[in-house]
Amino acid sequence: MASMSDLHDPLLRWYDDHARELPWRGPQASAWSVMVSEFMLQQTPVARVLPVHEAWLARWPTPADLAAEPVGEAVRAWGRLGYPRRALRLHAAAVAIVADHGGEVPSSYDDLRALSGIGDYTAAAIATFAFGRRHVVLDTNVRRVLARVVQGVELPAPAVTKAEREVAAELLPLDEPTAATWSIALMELGALVCTATRPRCEACPVRDACAWRAAGHPPYDGPPRKVQTWAGTDRQCRGRLLAVLRDDPGPVHRSRLDAAWTEEAQRVRCLAGLVADGLVVPAGPDTYALP
DNA sequence: AAAACGTGGTA
DNA sequence: TTACCAAGTTT
Incomplete structure (x- = not known):
């Protein structure tokens, strides 16, 4: 069993050195910018989100700006990001923010979770990354990193388990700002190093504490993961x-x-x-x- | 609880 | 070229 410091110190230090500079990160980013990024990043890679996010924030710098437009404009501006219902839901969320929250993105998990298009992950992410609150942020990256480092398996189960959530909760630093950095660092590690295919273990800051590596990188042996068909659907x-x-x-x-x-x-x-x-x-x- | 829901990059 | 994958949510 690895101790906390085997994981936390190296990962936090690695993030400090390797974090990408993204427009929705850092102290200058508004909560709205963070919220828009989280909607766009649901199942869509960073590289494709970047230009659309920039144009979106330039056109609608606040929730009220978006809420004042017909929802069709949001769908059009969404472009080819995919899952266009997200544009509908983001617009609806903006309308609700104006109606119920004085035009300001709410900071609590519960208020965020009540908005359309915001599920468990996104509520935790916005509360954490925009407002510095302390929540377990469990996205596909974090799940994969913890599955490997802690559980010693290549990939997590198809759906989030109670045990997974408990592991993530135990690892979450008590201090609020550190908890936020820890979560984004875990996500960044999953995105840049501990990737789904061909992980770069030689560049991993926590390789010495990784249970999957210690076990000899055993391949995934869980239930078959469903592949989306596309042509003709x-x-x-x-x-x-x-x-x-x-x-x-x-x-x-x-x-x-x-x-x-x-x-x-x-x-x-x-x-x-x-x-x-x-x-x-x-x-x-x-x-x-x-x- | 499983299925539906877009799109494009990478190997 | 097919298969897999990318910061999930909703019903």
């Missing part, structure tokens, strides 16, 4: 249809959507789904637009 169809709307300034005729996806039954079903989700609105007898 509703997800791809929805993406195509929404791209047509997004790339055109005004309402578009149904024929434009028909041209984007040949299989009719699926196209009709997906368009109905987009409308039901609030990502698309009928704008006339045969035209559609962003909301």
